Amino acid sequence: MQTKLTFWSGVHDATGANFMFETGKATLLVDCGLIQGQHRSEVNCEVFAYDAKSVDALLVTHAHADHIGRIPKLVREGFSGAIYATKATAELTQHMLADALNVMRQDAKRGGTEPCYDEHDVQRALSMFRPVSYGETISLPDDITATFTDAGHILGSAIITLKRGDKTFVASGDIGNQPQPLLGAPQIPEKYDYLIMESVYGDRAHEDVASRKAKLLAVIEEARAKNGTLIIPAFSLERTQGLLYEINNAVESGEIESIPIFLDSPLAIKVTEVYRNRPEYMREDVQEQIRNGDDIFAFPGLEVSHTKEDSEAIQHTHGAKIIIAGSGMSHGGRILAHERRYLPDPSTTVLLVGYQGVGTLGRKLQDGAKTLRIAGEEIAVRATVQTIDGYSAHADRDQLVDFVEPGAATVKKVFVAMGEEKSSLFLVQRLRDFLGVDAVAPAPSESFEIEF
Numbered sequence: 001m002q003t004k005l006t007f008w009s010g011v012h013d014a015t016g017a018n019f020m021f022e023t024g025k026a027t028l029l030v031d032c033g034l035i036q037g038q039h040r041s042e043v044n045c046e047v048f049a050y051d052a053k054s055v056d057a058l059l060v061t062h063a064h065a066d067h068i069g070r071i072p073k074l075v076r077e078g079f080s081g082a083i084y085a086t087k088a089t090a091e092l093t094q095h096m097l098a099d100a101l102n103v104m105r106q107d108a109k110r111g112g113t114e115p116c117y118d119e120h121d122v123q124r125a126l127s128m129f130r131p132v133s134y135g136e137t138i139s140l141p142d143d144i145t146a147t148f149t150d151a152g153h154i155l156g157s158a159i160i161t162l163k164r165g166d167k168t169f170v171a172s173g174d175i176g177n178q179p180q181p182l183l184g185a186p187q188i189p190e191k192y193d194y195l196i197m198e199s200v201y202g203d204r205a206h207e208d209v210a211s212r213k214a215k216l217l218a219v220i221e222e223a224r225a226k227n228g229t230l231i232i233p234a235f236s237l238e239r240t241q242g243l244l245y246e247i248n249n250a251v252e253s254g255e256i257e258s259i260p261i262f263l264d265s266p267l268a269i270k271v272t273e274v275y276r277n278r279p280e281y282m283r284e285d286v287q288e289q290i291r292n293g294d295d296i297f298a299f300p301g302l303e304v305s306h307t308k309e310d311s312e313a314i315q316h317t318h319g320a321k322i323i324i325a326g327s328g329m330s331h332g333g334r335i336l337a338h339e340r341r342y343l344p345d346p347s348t349t350v351l352l353v354g355y356q357g358v359g360t361l362g363r364k365l366q367d368g369a370k371t372l373r374i375a376g377e378e379i380a381v382r383a384t385v386q387t388i389d390g391y392s393a394h395a396d397r398d399q400l401v402d403f404v405e406p407g408a409a410t411v412k413k414v415f416v417a418m419g420e421e422k423s424s425l426f427l428v429q430r431l432r433d434f435l436g437v438d439a440v441a442p443a444p445s446e447s448f449e450i451e452f
């Protein structure tokens with residue numbers, strides 16, 4: 001059986017995952033994400049290069065915007081099939097799409113492109129989700145089945161295994177870094193014929209996974225010693241919850257004394273509620289801690305800032321304090337007001353715990369900028385800036401090779417996607433050299449005929 005596989009986007013790029021399978025009788029999509037980065041909003045609003053009405057079903061690996069952010073647009077263009085995802089993914093998607101729409105509206109106000117979908121499209125898309133449990137196998141058109149297993153990347157993230165006849169195709173989605181504060185290890189597949197895999201960190205190693213918690217606590221203690229403000233720009237989904245969990249454990253075990261901590265991100269607050277309600281997606285020892293009565297996202301000192309007024313009131317708490325706010329790369333959100341206020345103060349520390357994209361304010365801070373332009377104002381940077389890489393939610397270059405190893409004997413081709421071109425090509429070469437597999441980094445819109 002021949003199937004056509006097309007990489008519409010999400011190749012030579014870490015964002016915008018959108019891959020299509022066409023068997024002749026069935027058309028399936030895996031993920032439908034936003035293409036992110038500077039000056040990309042117009043690309044997202046272009047009409048899909050395929051007929052959205054022809055798609056029978058959409059399979060979603062996880063709820064990051066670069067995997068789900070164009071689903072309402074697909075619906076607007078006529079897609080009316082089922083959307084399969086885990087329950088946690090479906091619940092998180094609701095908040096992530098509302099936020100994506102909000103960001104698009106703000107961009108439009110600043111003279112950017114108009115949003116390419118509206119609230120109605122979002123609601124219709126959400127009503128089309130069909131929750132799937134880990135390990136459950138669902139039937140799709142043309143005798144294809146799909147099974148979702150834990151990818152260990154964010155809450156509810158899945159590796160999707162498609163079967164048809166005696167052929168197996170694995171779509172990795174994003175693969176978790178190990179260990180993660182809250183999640184278990186990715187369920188690495190063993191025997192398959194084809195694999196699409198991510199490569200965000202295809203060319204880089206995470207240096208400080210083992211020492212990350214010690215580093216985090218050391219930075220908190222430094223802030224306390226300086227009697228200053230510790231600002232943590234954090235991604236609202238997974239990073240924030242992982243940090244809260246680590247701090248929860250450190251405070252409750254007495255490793256550190258409690259300190260005022262403000263969670264100042266409406267999206268992170270909503271996402272944390274989903275986490276609180278879905279412990280079944282977490283690691284077994286975390287579930288046990290919750291069963292034993294610990295609310296892992298509540299500890300002495302933690303305050304949640306729901307409203308704008310709550311956010312502004314944070315400045316009236318004097319002395320050492322921690323502010324966790326979005327966005328993770330400081331390109332918008334409540335973090336900017338705090339950076340504007342506290343960066344000129346030498347007692348401030350900024351802790352960067354995630355990837356900082358080229359051109360973002362976070363990247364400029366990381367690169368040692370002495371002044372920054374925030375809301376039209378030139379701001380002096382006298383704060384100390386620190387980075388901890390080990391909290392990345394993505395497998396690094398060695399973990400990615402390890403992911404393929406059990407399937408190396410049977411795999412006919414590995415499609416390396418979801419990474420910048422340099423990173424994808426580096427991983428392609430390592431997979432060929434270390435495992436002797438046939439690996440390629442497809443180009444945008446490139447198609448392949450596969451035996452599936």
Ligand SMILES: [Zn+2]
Pocket residue numbers: 062064153174
């Ligand atoms: Zn992701």
